[in-house]
Amino acid sequence: EAQLVESGGGLVQPGRSLRLSCAASGFIFDDKAMHWVRLAPGKGLEWVSGISSNSGTTGYADSVKGRFTISRDNAKNSLYLQMNSLRVEDTAVYYCANSPLTTVVRGYFHHWGQGTLVTVSS
Amino acid sequence: QSALTQPASVSGSPGQSITISCTGTSSDVGGYNYVSWYQQHPGKAPKLVIYDVSKRPSGVSNRFSGSKSGNTASLSIAGLQAEDEATYYCTAYSSSSPWVFGGGTTLTVL
Numbered sequence: 001e002a003q004l005v006e007s008g009g010g011l012v013q014p015g016r017s018l019r020l021s022c023a024a025s026g027f028i029f030d031d032k033a034m035h036w037v038r039l040a041p042g043k044g045l046e047w048v049s050g051i052s053s054n055s056g057t058t059g060y061a062d063s064v065k066g067r068f069t070i071s072r073d074n075a076k077n078s079l080y081l082q083m084n085s086l087r088v089e090d091t092a093v094y095y096c097a098n099s100p101l102t103t104v105v106r107g108y109f110h111h112w113g114q115g116t117l118v119t120v121s122s
Numbered sequence: 123q124s125a126l127t128q129p130a131s132v133s134g135s136p137g138q139s140i141t142i143s144c145t146g147t148s149s150d151v152g153g154y155n156y157v158s159w160y161q162q163h164p165g166k167a168p169k170l171v172i173y174d175v176s177k178r179p180s181g182v183s184n185r186f187s188g189s190k191s192g193n194t195a196s197l198s199i200a201g202l203q204a205e206d207e208a209t210y211y212c213t214a215y216s217s218s219s220p221w222v223f224g225g226g227t228t229l230t231v232l
Contacts, residue, residue, distance in 0.1 A: 035221075037168075043225075044211060044223055044224065044225040044226040045160070045162075045168065045211050045213070045223045045226070046223060047213070047219070047221035047222070047223060050220075050221070059220055061219070095167060095168070097168075104220065105215060105220050106154070106156050106215055107156065107215075108156065108158035108170060108173040108174070108213075109158065109160070109168070109170065109213070110170060110173075110179075111170075112167040112168050112169070112170075113167060114166075114167050115167060
């Protein structure tokens, strides 16, 4: 069965950087697009970023464009999210999720990790 | 404000049926059959319950069903059980985003 385990969250000051990781197992990682979705306190789910199976296509929400970078290492079955210039409003639980397809567009969020909490505060 | 509109809360008694709506536009819900629904219990990861408007993943109870009419998608739960109490989110592929979520609906089983 598919398993996704996020790590790298923590407390960080505004303006600083953080890198999240997601370790995947139980499915053919290099055959699936991957996504990051976040849940901020008191708010609903928000799609953050996605990457195609071969890293050829990436997409970002307007709220993080230019500050966050998604990447993957298919040899290590791992997904990453480099978060720069963090803001208080980036505080959230960050989930990684896989797609049933190779492409970022279309499909759905099939399996989810348990999430990692990122707190941006001075 | 979320791109897709869901009621903030719905409630029902055990055994009853409820429906949660998800309203978007012709650029998302109405334009593509990539509407999916997720169940999230407090402190837990979201779980896929419906994909491609009306398909049910393996292992999800057949009490869950999905449909779409125009720019509005719906999730129905029949024979409510206590374990169904959770927050439900819809999401849809969007030509402009590419993914948009609803604000979530809290289901209370009375």
